[in-house]
Amino acid sequence: MLFDMGTRVHFALLFHVLDLDRCISTRYIPSLQMGTTLYLRNLPTRPHNRANYIRSFLSAINPTNRYVHDTTLLLPIHQISGTQAVPGPFLDETHRILSIARSNSGSMAGQCFVTFVDEHSAEQFMNAFQGMNFRGKRVEIRWAEQESLLGLALTQPERFKKVMRIKKLTMEEIVQNKVKRKLRRLRYKLRRKGLDPAQIEDIVAKVRVDVVDDEEVEETEGNATGMETVVQPTPKSNTTTSSTTKKVPKGIVDVTANPPAKLLLVQQLPETTTETQLRDVFDGPDLVDIRMVAIRRLAFVEYTSIESATAALQKTGTTFKMDAHDIVVGYAKS
Known part of the structure; x- marks a missing residue:
């Protein structure tokens, strides 16, 4: 049986639609x-x-x-x-x-x-x-x-360069958005503790904006870790206010108060650090994964158990040298 050109085009389109529908129904987009x-x-x-x-x-x-x-x-x-x-x-x-x-x-x-x-x-x-x-x-x-x-x-090296530039911008935007959300939450909590607006803004201004990740700001909300100067909440009554100053090294998340966990936070890494170098330090039968955040010069080292992570921490200590840099290690917030 012969078909004219219009009919053949119609059937071709029909088969294309049916084939596309089959692909979608199996959740497979080629x-x-x-x-x-x-x-x-x-x-x-x-x-x-x-x-x-x-x-x-x-x-x-x-x-x-x-x-x-x-x-x-x-x-x-x-x-x-x-x-x-x-x-x-x-x-x-x-x-x-x-x-x-x-x-x-x-x-x-x-x-x-x-x-x-x-x-x-x-x-x-x-x-x-x-x-x-x-x-x-x-x-x-x-x-x-x-x-x-x-x-x-x-x-596609040229396209790769473009993607990496976009990726860098996207990551920075994500980090900044996280900071904004966390700082809003911090302001809310400080208001509930009775601080006046001037004190709140003074504390917020002292919080580092270049947050490493959620861990650091969550620590800030809980016990003001990450601030260079911490002002204790003022009682709602007109009693004398008191303040406590706590210095923490700039650029480092204070993890000394964190409870033992399966995840270690490794900070202050040299910019040239590779995963191979970290595996040389932290590798073992119970190692699950090493996730580097190069832009923030840190890494998360995960083990199968708290005991394994503790053994690794005891092996390195809370600080050790790598390429003449003082590397800081501790339990990540779980």
Whole structure:
């Protein structure tokens, strides 16, 4: 049966709509183009330790991988800072894998992103391991909707620089918005404690605006940690006011009063600090993750238990030297 041009166009559009509806109904929006980054889902959620998880995955795809055979080898680190990215060695030379990124958060559990050195390597991997069985799970592999920063740096360096500039601006905006919200809350609490407007503004003016993260301002709300000068609340009656001055090193969150926790806060890091350097200091069988906040020169080091974190803190002490810098370590606020 022959159709005229208008009819053929109509059917083509109809099939396109049906196909799009099928994609949406399965919650799968196909990537518009290939790249160096693959998205993997339906993965097991354990082990929680990042390094152990990566080694387990590498063992499933390449039992001869050197990081699988020698667990004393530190996993490679890729430096991404400012508008530059410096790739480290391969995680897996056979499949030309550069990095594997995953999260332990509930919404992202069972998912990861794998970055390859080029598009061809990523396509070969997807064809070879689509539907692979990984620790009892049938893994689904598809092109990532967005390139990883590392993949972007390798394939589109100019776009990578633009993204990093925007990312920096966005992060600064987020931090400033957090500061504003927390300071509003601080003003409210100080008003409830009976301080007059002049005293409140005097205290607020002494709070550092470049807050490291929520931890610092929450400490400020609770016991005025983070202020250079702390004024105690004035009683509502006309009794004599008293003030207490407490000096804290500028740029450091006072964590000495924090109770033991699984998370350590590492501060005053040199700007050139790498995750590899921190792993050399804090690595151990119970280490879960190290999250660096380079722009604030700090890192969070997470362990599986309070006991493990305490052992690590006892090993380093509350201060230690790194590249001639005094590094400050303590329990993060939980």
